[in-house]
Amino acid sequence: MRENLHRFFRAARGAGVRLSPAESIDAMRAVSKVGFTDRSILRDTFLLTLAKTQDEKKALGDCFDLFFDQPEPESPPEDGKADEQGTQGSNAASDSPGETSGGDEQAEGLGQLAQMLLAQDRNQISAAIANAASAASLSDIRYFTQRGIFSGRILDQMGLQRLRDDLDNLTATNPALAERLTNALDGLRGTVRDTVSQALMLYGREEAESLRNEILRNAPLSRIEPRQVEQMRHLIRQIARRLRERYSKPRKRQRRGHLDVRRTIRRNAAWGGVPFLTAWKRRHRDKPKIVALCDVSGSVARVSDFFLLLIHSLHEVVDDVRSFAFSGHLIEVSDILESKSPEEAMSEIMSKVGFGSSDYGSSLDDFEHGWMNAITPQTTVIVLGDARSNNLDPRADVLRRIAERSKRLVWLNPEGRMAWGWGDSEMPRYSTFCTVVRQCATAKQLERAVSDIVASYQ
Amino acid sequence: MADTRPSASIEAVESGLAAQGYIASRQIATAVYLAQQIEKPILVEGPAGVGKTELAKAIAAWRGMKMIRLQCYEGLDEAKALYEWKYAKQLLYTQILKDKLGEVLGGAPTLEAALNQLHDFGDVFFSKEFVEPRPLLQALEQPAGCVLLVDEIDKSDAEFESLLLEILSDFQVTIPELGTVVAVSPPTVILTSNSERDLGDALKRRCLHLHIGFPEQKLEERIVESRVSGISQTLRRQMVGFINEVRTLDLKKLPSVSETIDWARVLVLLQAPELGHEVVKDTLNVLLKYEADIEATMPQVSTFIAKASRQGVFG
Numbered sequence A: 001m002r003e004n005l006h007r008f009f010r011a012a013r014g015a016g017v018r019l020s021p022a023e024s025i026d027a028m029r030a031v032s033k034v035g036f037t038d039r040s041i042l043r044d045t046f047l048l049t050l051a052k053t054q055d056e057k058k059a060l061g062d063c064f065d066l067f068f069d070q071p072e073p074e075s076p077p078e079d080g081k082a083d084e085q086g087t088q089g090s091n092a093a094s095d096s097p098g099e100t101s102g103g104d105e106q107a108e109g110l111g112q113l114a115q116m117l118l119a120q121d122r123n124q125i126s127a128a129i130a131n132a133a134s135a136a137s138l139s140d141i142r143y144f145t146q147r148g149i150f151s152g153r154i155l156d157q158m159g160l161q162r163l164r165d166d167l168d169n170l171t172a173t174n175p176a177l178a179e180r181l182t183n184a185l186d187g188l189r190g191t192v193r194d195t196v197s198q199a200l201m202l203y204g205r206e207e208a209e210s211l212r213n214e215i216l217r218n219a220p221l222s223r224i225e226p227r228q229v230e231q232m233r234h235l236i237r238q239i240a241r242r243l244r245e246r247y248s249k250p251r252k253r254q255r256r257g258h259l260d261v262r263r264t265i266r267r268n269a270a271w272g273g274v275p276f277l278t279a280w281k282r283r284h285r286d287k288p289k290i291v292a293l294c295d296v297s298g299s300v301a302r303v304s305d306f307f308l309l310l311i312h313s314l315h316e317v318v319d320d321v322r323s324f325a326f327s328g329h330l331i332e333v334s335d336i337l338e339s340k341s342p343e344e345a346m347s348e349i350m351s352k353v354g355f356g357s358s359d360y361g362s363s364l365d366d367f368e369h370g371w372m373n374a375i376t377p378q379t380t381v382i383v384l385g386d387a388r389s390n391n392l393d394p395r396a397d398v399l400r401r402i403a404e405r406s407k408r409l410v411w412l413n414p415e416g417r418m419a420w421g422w423g424d425s426e427m428p429r430y431s432t433f434c435t436v437v438r439q440c441a442t443a444k445q446l447e448r449a450v451s452d453i454v455a456s457y458q
Numbered sequence B: 001m002a003d004t005r006p007s008a009s010i011e012a013v014e015s016g017l018a019a020q021g022y023i024a025s026r027q028i029a030t031a032v033y034l035a036q037q038i039e040k041p042i043l044v045e046g047p048a049g050v051g052k053t054e055l056a057k058a059i060a061a062w063r064g065m066k067m068i069r070l071q072c073y074e075g076l077d078e079a080k081a082l083y084e085w086k087y088a089k090q091l092l093y094t095q096i097l098k099d100k101l102g103e104v105l106g107g108a109p110t111l112e113a114a115l116n117q118l119h120d121f122g123d124v125f126f127s128k129e130f131v132e133p134r135p136l137l138q139a140l141e142q143p144a145g146c147v148l149l150v151d152e153i154d155k156s157d158a159e160f161e162s163l164l165l166e167i168l169s170d171f172q173v174t175i176p177e178l179g180t181v182v183a184v185s186p187p188t189v190i191l192t193s194n195s196e197r198d199l200g201d202a203l204k205r206r207c208l209h210l211h212i213g214f215p216e217q218k219l220e221e222r223i224v225e226s227r228v229s230g231i232s233q234t235l236r237r238q239m240v241g242f243i244n245e246v247r248t249l250d251l252k253k254l255p256s257v258s259e260t261i262d263w264a265r266v267l268v269l270l271q272a273p274e275l276g277h278e279v280v281k282d283t284l285n286v287l288l289k290y291e292a293d294i295e296a297t298m299p300q301v302s303t304f305i306a307k308a309s310r311q312g313v314f315g
Helices: A002-014 A021-034 A039-049 A054-067 A081-102 A112-119 A122-135 A144-158 A160-173 A175-203 A205-217 A226-247 A261-267 A298-312 A334-339 A342-353 A360-374 A396-405 A427-431 A443-455 B005-019 B026-038 B052-063 B087-096 B098-106 B111-120 B135-141 B158-170 B201-205 B217-227 B233-246 B257-269 B277-287 B291-314
Strands: A289-295 A320-326 A330-332 A379-384 A408-413 A436-439 B042-045 B066-071 B083-085 B131-133 B146-151 B172-175 B179-182 B188-193 B208-211
Touching: A002 A021, A002 A054, A002 A175, A002 A205, A021 A039, A021 B026, A039 A054, A039 B026, A039 B208, A054 A175, A054 B208, A112 A122, A112 A160, A112 A175, A122 A144, A122 A175, A144 A160, A144 A175, A160 A175, A175 A205, A205 A226, A205 A443, A226 A298, A226 A443, A289 A298, A289 A360, A298 A320, A298 A334, A298 A342, A298 A379, A298 A443, A320 A334, A320 A342, A320 A360, A330 A342, A330 A360, A334 A342, A360 A396, A379 A396, A396 A408, A396 A427, A408 A427, A408 A443, A427 A436, A436 A443, B005 B026, B005 B052, B026 B042, B026 B052, B026 B208, B042 B052, B052 B066, B052 B146, B052 B188, B066 B135, B087 B098, B098 B111, B131 B135, B135 B146, B135 B158, B135 B172, B135 B179, B158 B172, B158 B188, B158 B201, B217 B233, B217 B257, B233 B257, B233 B277, B233 B291, B257 B277, B277 B291
Parallel strands: A289 A320, A289 A379, A379 A408, A408 A436, B042 B188, B042 B208, B066 B146, B146 B188
Antiparallel strands: A320 A330, B083 B131, B172 B179
């Protein structure tokens, strides 16, 4: 029983529910109070003790249903896995005499598996599968490519070899029985396959997901397929959460350095100026203020999309974000991004400024005339674009003025370093005024870039 | 392991709460049962007005225990939540006892001897008599146990959360001058949160996590039935159906159970026999709390009423 619970906890971790040992102990205590008899109560109990958020509750509920609904051979009789294991001993004992009296006489002299299959005792078969599965440590399954191996192991464990010998013997002596046995074996294979697939869904999900995420993190953002966009958004939200956790809590600076004379005297006025309590100068830390200028033309649009999503999910960390989008001309898009869902916001932005050929010069000019006062000495200006201005005037002088007004000017370019300066790329001219220029093509690079920007305020 | 007992006792919780006018879903009842059995606090999350606070009140009334409530807000600290020294009393006593002190210490020849004598009296001024217990300490001191409601924990600061941890896991607090105060009998702790900010993992880990959403239609009808007397069955069914339709809209603040009950009372007061177009339009402000929401709902009223009354016929 405990074994089963442990396996369930592992499956739950695979489903993305964060479980600590303490939580599993609590769940065990709770289960020992409510018992296993009522499945819906058991489900509620797990949801109460293990899941900590609404999403986790849903994931855990699905996992529970999957776990306690094991595939049964042929038509499923209604009994949970939990009961199976408990009653297995008595089952085997009570069934064997019944089988010999009511079953075929020819079955004598056959292996255990063959007898079991011929007797068509579902409970016994599923118990045997469950035993063989734990002997083959099925819960270690991680990737879908392992399905064959595990099916083979389980069948071996159940005594497939002996069954083959029996089959060979029977084809010679009793063809009819042999045929029945072959059919039963096919059924068994199917059941085992189902068991393994289900185990893969239960235990393999975590690995598969982290593998997929790893690939996705390193894939170029501009070239991901439409079906991956949703996954990518999910990944970006994860990154945002990580950055929030890292930077949102103000970490206390060590109290050393210069004495704040003014505050010390004021604080100790009650003791006639004898400094019992000292006050130290503290570095004042402001939250990042960000002005983001994003190119939304052609190939850069996707990257801008994810970048804006990331920046705007950092509310706790970043004090103030103003975003602007441009291709031919420039508009402010902060309100659109704040008020709409990412998909809607992006399509609205694209309909307003997207799809033009980019003109960096006039866009920078628009910014200087309209919003230059948004930049304060605390502001980090981030420009995201490939700096390909279609041979129009780059207006690098505007960028210089922006750089002078701001704390930092960061340029993120989705193109590789090798391409900078080739063709109509104005990157070398712009980069002289930038504090940092970095390549930013994948989610990983995006995370690092934003993390650095936020960290520079800590 | 008990076979039938748990489900029976969960039903007992359900009926116990129902007797206090709180219609609990199976999940809520299971949570209350478990909280009692494994002595863990319950963290209740959900939208405003679904009866998170009511649950604590109902449990207290059902078990006949005192309810101690701690309303959280930004800036709530130890002195207001846990305990405080009665400074004024301490000062007053030292003044009154001044002469007495002179007597006691009069016999001492040297300063050192006087100090030693003083030590023998112990920390008289930092004893239990001078502690002003605040809600959390009060809860631990109740001899018969109590229901401690920590309301809207998400409104408090992150530091306050950490302060709660000791109480939640071990039912004890440590006061530096006095030592550790252990609960006489462990209180039933209910924390509520509107998810205004994410709570720390440490806090969540120590609690049973219960999410109360909007109830199903049947359950909500039962809630209205138990709370509002004199409402006819047809009207009840229609209005709950109507509210369920409203909840499908994209509104700023969806009407929750408390609004349903208020609205039911209003309808009974206006003696509306059934849900009519005019009545709904006149009383929509009971249900919806924003002008924009009311405007968004107005054009849909007729269709919703039609749908709700159709449900009444077939349901």
